[in-house]
Amino acid sequence: MTDVIPGCFCRGSGVGFPPKACGNDKTMKTKDQKMNIVIVGHVDHGKSTLVGRLLADTGSLPQGKLEQVQAECRRNAKPFEYAFLLDALKDEQAQGITIDTARCFFKSKKREYIIIDAPGHIEFLKNMVSGAARAEAALLVIDAKEGVQENSKRHGYLLSLLGIRQIAVCVNKMDLVNYSEQAFREIEKEYRKFLKQIGIEPKIFIPIAAREGVGIVPDKNPSKMEWARVDTVLEVLDSFEKAPSLENKPFRMPVQAVYKFTESGDDRRIVAGRVESGSLAVGDQVLFLPSNKRTEIKSIEAFNAPGHKKITAGNSAGVTLKEQIYINRGDIMCKVGDHAPLVSYLFEGKLFWMGKSPMVFDKEYKLKIGTSKIPVKLKQIKKSIDAVELNKSNKKQIDRHDVAECVFESAWPVAFDLAGDIEATGRFVIVDQYDIAGGGIITALVKDEQAEVREQVQLREMKWDFSIVDSKAREARYGHTPKLILLTGKIGVDKKTIAKEAEKALFERNAKTYFLGIGNLLRGLDADVTKHKSSRYEHVRRLGEVAHIFLDAGLIVFATASNLNDEELRMLQEVVNRSMIFIVNVGKNEFREGIVDLNLDPKASACKNAEKIIRVLETEKVLLSV
Numbered sequence: 001m002t003d004v005i006p007g008c009f010c011r012g013s014g015v016g017f018p019p020k021a022c023g024n025d026k027t028m029k030t031k032d033q034k035m036n037i038v039i040v041g042h043v044d045h046g047k048s049t050l051v052g053r054l055l056a057d058t059g060s061l062p063q064g065k066l067e068q069v070q071a072e073c074r075r076n077a078k079p080f081e082y083a084f085l086l087d088a089l090k091d092e093q094a095q096g097i098t099i100d101t102a103r104c105f106f107k108s109k110k111r112e113y114i115i116i117d118a119p120g121h122i123e124f125l126k127n128m129v130s131g132a133a134r135a136e137a138a139l140l141v142i143d144a145k146e147g148v149q150e151n152s153k154r155h156g157y158l159l160s161l162l163g164i165r166q167i168a169v170c171v172n173k174m175d176l177v178n179y180s181e182q183a184f185r186e187i188e189k190e191y192r193k194f195l196k197q198i199g200i201e202p203k204i205f206i207p208i209a210a211r212e213g214v215g216i217v218p219d220k221n222p223s224k225m226e227w228a229r230v231d232t233v234l235e236v237l238d239s240f241e242k243a244p245s246l247e248n249k250p251f252r253m254p255v256q257a258v259y260k261f262t263e264s265g266d267d268r269r270i271v272a273g274r275v276e277s278g279s280l281a282v283g284d285q286v287l288f289l290p291s292n293k294r295t296e297i298k299s300i301e302a303f304n305a306p307g308h309k310k311i312t313a314g315n316s317a318g319v320t321l322k323e324q325i326y327i328n329r330g331d332i333m334c335k336v337g338d339h340a341p342l343v344s345y346l347f348e349g350k351l352f353w354m355g356k357s358p359m360v361f362d363k364e365y366k367l368k369i370g371t372s373k374i375p376v377k378l379k380q381i382k383k384s385i386d387a388v389e390l391n392k393s394n395k396k397q398i399d400r401h402d403v404a405e406c407v408f409e410s411a412w413p414v415a416f417d418l419a420g421d422i423e424a425t426g427r428f429v430i431v432d433q434y435d436i437a438g439g440g441i442i443t444a445l446v447k448d449e450q451a452e453v454r455e456q457v458q459l460r461e462m463k464w465d466f467s468i469v470d471s472k473a474r475e476a477r478y479g480h481t482p483k484l485i486l487l488t489g490k491i492g493v494d495k496k497t498i499a500k501e502a503e504k505a506l507f508e509r510n511a512k513t514y515f516l517g518i519g520n521l522l523r524g525l526d527a528d529v530t531k532h533k534s535s536r537y538e539h540v541r542r543l544g545e546v547a548h549i550f551l552d553a554g555l556i557v558f559a560t561a562s563n564l565n566d567e568e569l570r571m572l573q574e575v576v577n578r579s580m581i582f583i584v585n586v587g588k589n590e591f592r593e594g595i596v597d598l599n600l601d602p603k604a605s606a607c608k609n610a611e612k613i614i615r616v617l618e619t620e621k622v623l624l625s626v
Contacts, residue, residue, distance in 0.1 A: 033242050038116040040159070041141030042151040046172040049081060050141060050210040051104060051115055054233065057217045060106035081211070110238040137166035137240040139233070144183055144207070145176040148191050156191075157403055160198045161352055161441055163423055167195075167202045168236045174225065175209040181227045203239070206230055246313035250338035251278030252417070252425050254370030255288070255331045259318070269472070270301055270318040271327065273371065276424035278335065279312040280319070285336035288327045289415035290343045291577050292454075292461040294336065296322040324472040328579050330372025332415045332425060336462075341415040341425060343454060345570065346379065346446035349428065351404050355437030359398040359430070364593055366431035367410060369442075370424065373431075375411035375594045382406060398438075407446055411594045412570070412578050413454070416442050449567055453541065453574045467552075474554035478512045479625035482551040484576055485613065488564045489586035493602045498586065499558040502610035506556060509626045514550055516559040518543060540568045544575030551580055556622070566592050582622075584613060 041047045055061050073080040104115050116135060138159050142152055159167060169191060177183040188205045195202055207228045208215030214224050217234045231239065256273040280286070280297060287294045300308040301318040311317040319333075327333075332341050353359050359378055367376035383405040384395050398404045419426030419441035430438035475481055485502065487495040496517075503513045518539070526542055529535045543559060550557045569591065573581060585596045586609070598616055600609045617623050 034112045034114060035137065035237075035240065035242055036114045036116065036135045037137050037139060037237060037240075038135035038159075038164070039139040039141065040155040041170075041172075042143070042146070042149040042155075045141045045143040045146065045149075045152075046210050047139075047141045050139070050170065050172065050208070050216070050233070052081075053210045053213060053216050054115070055104060055106055057213060058106050058108065058234065060104075108234055108238050111242075113237065135162070135164055136243045137168075137237075138164050139168055139170055139237075140202075141170045141172050142187055142191065143176075144171050144173045144180075144187065147187055148194070152191065153194055154401060156195055156200060157198055158352055160200050161350055161403070161439070162427070163419055163441065165200065166240045167200060168233070169202050169205045170210075170215075170233060171205060171207050172210050174207045174214065175212050179207070179209075179214075179225045181225070184228070204230060204236055206233060206236060208233060246277040247279050249277040249313070249422055250340075251280050251286075251333075251335040252276045252341070252422055253280070253317070253333040254372070254425065255327060255329055255333060256371050257329055258327065268301075268320050269324060270320055271333070272316070272318040273333065274316045275311055275313050276370070277313045277422050278338065279310060280317075280335060281310045286321075286333050287336050287340065287461075288325070288331040288333050289341050290413040290454075291327055291331050291579070292457050293325040293327055293331075293577070294461050294464070295325050298322045323466050324470055326471075326577055326579060328577075330370065330374070332370060339421075341417050342445045343413050343415050344445055345410050345413055345448040345450065346407060347414070347416060347442050348382070348405065348407050348444040348446055349440045349442045351398065351406050351430070351438050351440035353398045353400060353402050353404065353430075353438045355400060355430075355432045355435065357432065357437075358400065359404075359432075359438065361396070364411075365437070367408065367414070368429040368431060369414060369416050369427070372414060374414050376408050376430070378406060379409040380407035405443070411592065412573055413450070418442055418444070450571055450574050453571055457574055471552075471554065475624065478554055480511050480556060480623050481621075482554050482580060483556050483617070483622050484547045484551060484581045485556065485558045485584065485617075486572070486581060487558070487560045487584045487586060488569075489562065489602070490588075491562045493562075493587045494606065495560040495562070495586050497606040498584075498600065498609045498613070499560050501606045502613045503556075503558045505610055505614060506623075506626065509623075511556055511623070511626045512554060513556045513558065516543070516547060516550065516557050518559060518561055521546065537568070537571070540564070541571060541575060544572045548576050551576065566595065569595055582613075582617070582620075 039047050039051055056066055070080050106113055106115070140152070140155060140159070142148060156167075169188075171184050171187050174180075174184065184205070184207045192202065192205070206215055207225055207230070209224070210216060212224075215228075215232050218232050253273045253275045255271055259270045259272060261268050261270070280300070282297050282300055284297050285294065286297060298320045300311055301320065302308060308317075311319075334340055351359075359365070361378050364375050364377055367374045378398070381395065381398065381404055384398060385403045395402075398406070415425075416428075417425040420443075423441075426442045428440060428442060429436055430440075432438075471482075485499070487499050489495055500515055503515045507513045521543060522539065525546065526539050529538050529542075540561065543561065547557050547559060569583065582597050583595060584598045584600060585591065586600045587602045589596055589599045598613065600612060614623075
């Protein structure tokens with residue numbers, strides 16, 4: 001299913017070809033600003049016809065394309081439709097509905113446009129969301145004869161959630177109501193009232209007949225409605241304001257991957273991602289969140305080309321770092337001195353639910369923000385609204401096509417921005433099993449129990465005094481990466497013997513190891529901590545801080561702690577980077593799903609359990625050459 005109209009659009013990925021690749025050179029030679037416009041509306045209300053007419057009437061089609069499609073229609077004895085200029089896929093022409101999103105390019109006298117034709121059928125709302133995600137303005141199409149439909153309202157709500165505020169409503173097929181002003185005004189009154197309830201003030205309502213070319217472009221605008229003294233669609237598009245440059249916002253680059261090179265003595269580790277906002281230069285100090293690692297930009301790399309001195313929003317990039325710190329895919333790289341992203345286990349957001357099954361409490365979903373994918377649960381429904389009737393309810397679940405204001409709880413800390421500040425890192429998607437089931441925007445930070453510890457760790461990392469011995473040099477010398485192997489379980493379950501046997505086995509393989517006995521801390525470093533209920537929390541925090549120092553020295557550290565709970569493990573993951581902790585539970589596992597890395601049977605011998613730990617470390621490539 002890759003049939004496309006050359007020079008106009010591509011399908012499937014939602015990413016348009018660059019103008020040159022599209023072959024539509026005559027319309028794409030200017031260097032003026034470009035604007036992304038999404039066009040949405042209920043199925044059969046004429047979106048594709050409107051876009052096809054815009055392409056034809058602005059001379060943006062490849063030479064002979066219009067005639068070619070018209071000839072094809074004659075050969076098949078079917079009436080020509082301007083929608084056929086977009087709906088080129090055979091199955092879509094047969095069904096008469098747009099399933100995926102299409103991008104087409106055209107130009108007015110003012111600027112170039114990328115118009116995203118999003119599906120209107122209720123079953124393809126998630127495609128509409130992905131298509132509209134990067135739009136700066138929207139055209140929302142309503143059939144003059146059918147009037148406002150359920151999906152018309154849902155689409156309005158989705159545009160609101162996506163933060164699109166420049167919206168023009170096109171009341172199409174005016175020819176089917178004899179260009180009646182009354183019919184137009186009734187739709188305008190009804191839909192304007194609805195949009196006001198969800199906080200949207202449309203720029204204008206435009207009466208059009210796309211198939212007939214009425215109200216589309218100024219120089220091809222048959223006089224059919226003397227009562228309608230409004231701009232044409234093209235004039236309204238030209239009146240939309242271009243969004244402020246993302247380059248002026250705080251720097252954000254979600255980490256896509258870390259690439260390592262070994263050929264010809266190339267020892268670079270390149271951190272790659274797409275710059276969503278701001279700019280970055282060689283020598284800038286950067287901070288990775290939520291891992292709290294700080295360093296300096298050593299170089300900005302380009303594939304098979306000389307490097308750059310600076311990168312800006314909208315570009316994909318790779319950077320090398322002065323210190324070889326441990327960072328993870330999903331971390332957000334920001335610039336020290338800029339307003340930093342927020343970090344928490346908890347956040348509040350507005351969600352539009354599209355899953356076949358309702359969203360419920362006590363079920364784990366996958367949260368996607370930027371490049372991070374994190375287990376998440378619904379913690380609280382503050383308000384649930386039917387997206388069509390706007391009826392509020394106190395339901396215990398979020399049903400399909402509902403809009404809800406919720407609080408979410410992630411399995412580990414997540415970095416994000418409020419959607420009103422930086423959209424790219426303030427939007428999220430919820431995945432249920434393997435399907436995209438919901439999407440929304442983050443509206444508020446909810447402070448979790450680890451907020452105070454997180455602030456302390458951020459200060460620690462900001463002031464950390466790095467050794468001149470590089471961490472990668474330690475890895476190469478020691479033959480392994482640093483790791484905290486934390487064994488936990490109920491009091492009375494033997495964890496210490498397993499830890500000591502595993503440490504001894506690795507030591508005999510020449511690994512640099514240490515057994516960190518918590519009893520040694522209690523009677524030494526922690527001797528000043530009073531035996532108060534809150535002292536346990538401080539004991540665990542100090543265990544993490546001591547382990548952090550040993551890890552910075554490149555060691556594999558074994559430690560045990562009994563009766564830990566979810567919150568204490570979360571706090572440890574704030575003090576010590578989650579990727580550097582290997583959590584082993586001995587006995588019955590009562591932790592939240594996803595926290596424990598390995599569960600051991602306490603009835604097995606200590607040596608057998610120690611072997612299991614070592615095998616996993618080998619699989620996880622902690623042990624490189626020992």
